[in-house]
Amino acid sequence: MAAKIQQAPRTLTATRSPHRERVRRCRNRSEHAWAYLMIAPVTIGLGLFYLWPIVQTFYYSFTQSGPFGGHQWIGAANYRALAHDSSVTQSALNTVFYTVLQLAGIPLAVFVAALLNQRGLRGRSVYRVIYFLPVVTMPVAAAMVWRWMYQGDNGIINHLLSGFGIAGPHWVSDPSTAMYALAAVGIWMAFGTNLVIFLAGLQGIPAEYYEAAKVDGASATRTFFRITVPMLTPSIFFATVLTVINSLQLFDLVYMMMGTPSDATGQSNPAMPHVQTIASLFYEKAFIEHDTGFGAAVAFVLVAFILLVTVVQFRLQKKWVHYA
Amino acid sequence: MPDLASSRRPRSGERGRLIATHTVLIVGGLVMLGPFVWELLTSLKPFGETTQNPPTILPHHWQLSNYSKVFQSLPFGRQFLNTVVMTVGRTLAQLVFCSMAGYAFARMRFRGANVLFGLFLSVLMVPGLLFLIPQYVLLERLGWLNTMQGLIVPGMFSAFGVFLLRQVFMAMPYETEEAARIDGANPFQIFWRIMLPLARPGLAALAILSALSAWNDLMFPLVVTTDPNKMTLSAGLATLQGEHFTDYSVLMAGALMATAPMIVVFLVLQKQFVQGIAFTGSKG
Structure with missing residues (x-):
């Protein structure tokens, strides 16, 4: 659409008059200068702090940091080392598992969005504020609160569970529950974002579809699955891509919920091997152990993951996303 | 039925x-x-009540001393100020720089535009971890570790912002621009006086997303600052957890104070927040 609008005036101004042509060329030249001036700050900033660093990180991944801060070329040794390092494989598996668990938040958010979108519902904006609150909460602070609620001995969650006669585990230090505990916090934090995306998507569904369904006597459940969900698939696809990209980069929750003062990265937590993500492994290798080369190689594992998953998602999209 | x-x-x-x-x-x-x-509730309880089993739900002794304990163990006021300055600095810079570039990419023709834009998109697609080691090395070389400029400058540029505002400008009608051009305005004047005010919803969306990510970011400030006086609140809270590991009443007081400002801003600007997120959402 936008491209079409953009083309139209250009064909109009491109007249055959030689004078006009000269004026236009002159304007073009000054427009060039203006354009370069206007993109200069971003180009320099992105180049210096983002683009060139990609190249540098790639280079570092083939080096070992020397004792005096230099970098020594060691070929693909870091990549060979990480292929045989069980902590890398394990953290890659953990990251994927966390991401899959995060996807469970999406159908939940679709359901709540559909509930909120019902005609005649009061207090919609109050609910929206409440569900959105965790999105604007600092993840570090949220992680601290949840860690406290997950406390094994006097945490509120186990206290509430004991009311039902259930003895809750030490959620974040028990290897069998730690990942689920973190994933629940992740879903809680992202819920509002997904909800708002779906609410916006619901606005785009023509009311006639629902009226037609009503005339046909379709049940609420049937309407939801036959109209709401299919019409919402572009939003669901977008939320899925967003969730996957964010989840694959999880760091804050692991850092804040697994460590202790004497052990900031949580290596002595028995559950850590089951929760360590690629990003937290990267931080530990690059900035705690100062093994820059290995850390850089770990970062590229994540790049490969994200590219792969994104390509797969866009391929699969054709099978289930309906664009109206 | x-x-x-x-x-x-x-x-x-x-x-x-x-x-x-x-x-x-x-x-x-x-x-x-x-x-x-x-x-x-926890932040208002004495330490003893948090370690007791079963826990008290409402505090038996309501007290505010946990809040003053946060100020004793952290330069909280200083860190609060650092976070505000960083957030505002990054956000304003992104609005100016990204809108200029976004407009240029949307409406002006110049050599290399496609290549540059493709490069910017590649920044958008790779994870943030990829920039961190070289950013640290560069900031160290500039002597910018533990400084405000170290915290602010790398975050002043955003590939996402350029992309978002380019989309916004591309969707605008051409007529107003043409009229101004005939009146002899130069491209920057057209952008600044005519197009920028029209881009307000897009600018609001970028401002909100940029401010949220600056306020909440953890790994970057953790890497760039080691001096508590130079830290942002997120890195500060991480050190608070290190010091008061088991004293949850103090930790909760700190967490609440670090979160409250953004929540207040959200409650005031609810509509803009929700629209901003949904706007960038629906653009996908």
Whole structure:
């Protein structure tokens, strides 16, 4: 659409008059200068702090940091080392598992969005504020609160569970529950974002579809699955891509919920091997152990993951996303 | 199920459905709000009540001393100021730089535009981890570790911002621009006086997303600052957890104070926040 609008005036101004042509060329030249001036700050900033660093990180991944801060070329040794390092494989598996668990938040958010979108519902904006609150909460602070609620001995969650006669585990230090505990916090934090995306998507569904369904006597459940969900698939696809990209980069929750003062990265937590993500492994290798080369190689594992998953998602999209 | 033939039955059916809806939404709302309530209650309790089993729900002794303890163990005021300056600095710079570049990419033709834009998109697609080691090395070389400029400058540029505002400018009609051009305005004047004010919803969306990510970011400030006086609140809270590892009443007081400003801003600018997120959402 936008491209079409953009083309139209250009064909109009491109007249055959030689004078006009000269004026236009002159304007073009000054427009060039203006354009370069206007993109200069971003180009320099992105180049210096983002683009060139990609190249540098790639280079570092083939080096070992020397004792005096230099970098020594060691070929693909870091990549060979990480292929045989069980902590890398394990953290890659953990990251994927966390991401899959995060996807469970999406159908939940679709359901709540559909509930909120019902005609005649009061207090919609109050609910929206409440569900959105965790999105604007600092993840570090949220992680601290949840860690406290997950406390094994006097945490509120186990206290509430004991009311039902259930003895809750030490959620974040028990290897069998730690990942689920973190994933629940992740879903809680992202819920509002997904909800708002779906609410916006619901606005785009023509009311006639629902009226037609009503005339046909379709049940609420049937309407939801036959109209709401299919019409919402572009939003669901977008939320899925967003969730996957964010989840694959999880760091804050692991850092804040697994460590202790004497052990900031949580290596002595028995559950850590089951929760360590690629990003937290990267931080530990690059900035705690100062093994820059290995850390850089770990970062590229994540790049490969994200590219792969994104390509797969866009391929699969054709099978289930309906664009109206 | 509602039947169109009778006018009374659908109404009662609808009421039943609304009550069920409210029940589900309230239960969900309690899950969303619960942690905030527990955070607040804990922050008002003496240490003893947090270690007691079973825990007290409401504090037996209400007290505010946990809040002053946060100020004793952290230069909280300083870190608060650092976070505000960093957030505002990054956000303003992004608005100016990204809107200029976004406009240029959307409406001006210049050599290399496609290549540059492709490069910017590649920044958008790779994870943030990829920039961190070289950024640290560069900031160290510039002597910018533990400085405000070290915290602010790398975050002043955003590939996402350029992309977002380019989309916004591309969707605008051409007529106003053409009129100004005939009146002899140069491209920058056209951009600044005419197009920028029209881009307000897009600018608001970028400002909100940029401010949120600056306020909440953890790994970057953790890497760039080691001096507590130079830290942002997120890195500061991480050190607070290190010092008061088991004293949850102090930790909750700190967490609440670090979160509150953004929540207040959100409550004031609710509509913009929700629209901003949904706007960038629907653009996908």
